[in-house]
Amino acid sequence: MKSFTRHRRLRRTAAMRDMVRETSLSVHDVIQPLFVKEGLEEKQEVSSMPGVFQFSLTDVLAEVAACVELGIKSFIIFGIPIHKDEIGSQASAEDGIVQQAIRLIKNHFPEVLVVADTCLCEFTSHGHCGILEGEQVLNDASLERLVEVAVSQARAGADIIAPSNAMDGYVYAIRKGLDEAGFEDIAIMSYAIKFASSFYGPFRDAGESAPAFGDRKTYQMDPANRLEALREAKSDEEEGADFLMVKPALAFLDILRDVKNQSHLPLVAYNVSGEYSMIKAAAQNGWIDEEKVMLETLLGMKRAGADIIITYFAKDLAVYLSKKGG
Ligand code: PBG
Secondary structure, three states, X not given: OOOOOOHHHXXXXXXXXXXXXXXXXXXXXXXXXXXXXXXXXXXXXXXXXXXXXXXXXOHHHHHHHHXXXXXXXXXXXXXXXXXXXXXXXXXXOOOOHHHHHHHHHHHHOOOOXXXXXXXXXXXXXXXXXXXXXXXXXXXXXXXXXXXXXHHHHHHHOOOEXXXXXXXXXXXXXXHHHHXXXXXXXXXXXXXXXXXXXXXXXXXXXXXXOOOOOOOOOOOOEOOXXXXXXXXXXXXXXXXXXXXXXXXXXXXXXXXXXXXXXXXXXXXXXXXXXXXXXXXXXXHHOOOOOHHHHHHHHHHHHHHHOOOEEEEOOHHHHHHHHHHHOO
16 A cells, blocks of 8 residues: 545635535425415414425415525415315315415416325324224225325425325326326325335324324335335336435434435425424524535435435425525
8 A cells, every 4th residue: 555545635615516516406396395384374384394384275376476585486285174084075176275385386387397196194183194983094996085185285386296195006096097097197195115204293283184093004104114214115116106205314314315326207205294293393492503404414315316305494494505605
């Protein structure tokens, strides 16, 4: 060996570090989640998610405008209906809260991408993501409902359908349903790998979607499983998914990398509610530097293999990037 290696040569100046940086963050890579609540008079902050709001149909447009101004081009919509029932009727209603929100946003901002979360839990009286028989969540009966939901969202103008319900065969069923309804150009972003995670806690406050009994472990995955995650990714790709997602992201960065190595589809990381709230809470206590920890977290997801990140930090990131000059 001639001598030891001087890695620090490439870290010597800021310009050098900028030149050799391997991963970067951009507003093009993020999707901003939006909660829209039926019957709400004015926007309401979610107590477990500081800076995240439930919006009414009127003030959601101002939020989209503010995001667009910052360069954000994609949004994922979650709806909270007034009326919930056993089968989540409002999830596929033509005048459902999600359908109304999609139409409104696309009318005012035709250039943005609207992703529709396709699930039943915000719409069912029992808070589960599918159709029940007793306390069992039925797979195939749920698929029929999910196809109706997806087609109604496409009809309202959604650009991308993002099924998050974790039933088997939803990509196949939804692809077929969309094609038959004439929506062959509408893409499917599959929540292919969705773990039964405690990191969803704050979301269930925001989406008012906690299950009334039991948990989601018969349909969402065991966080201990890696090979099963790869099987889920493979079958969704074969069924026709256009994007694959790993959710949550932070405790599952290994899975992101594994899926990236296995599939050539665009890969999405969902930086979920609990991951957001932990950073917000620690920052509010003055224990961490919020902006720096946010950047490091999002960068870690991209480095792990994510091409796209769904994150409640989208706006904060956009503000940071615009301060920095791109
Ligand atoms: C609906 C859905 C959930 C999330 C996204 N879509 C919650 C759940 O599965 O209970 C969680 C997102 C987050 O925690 O930010 N099924």
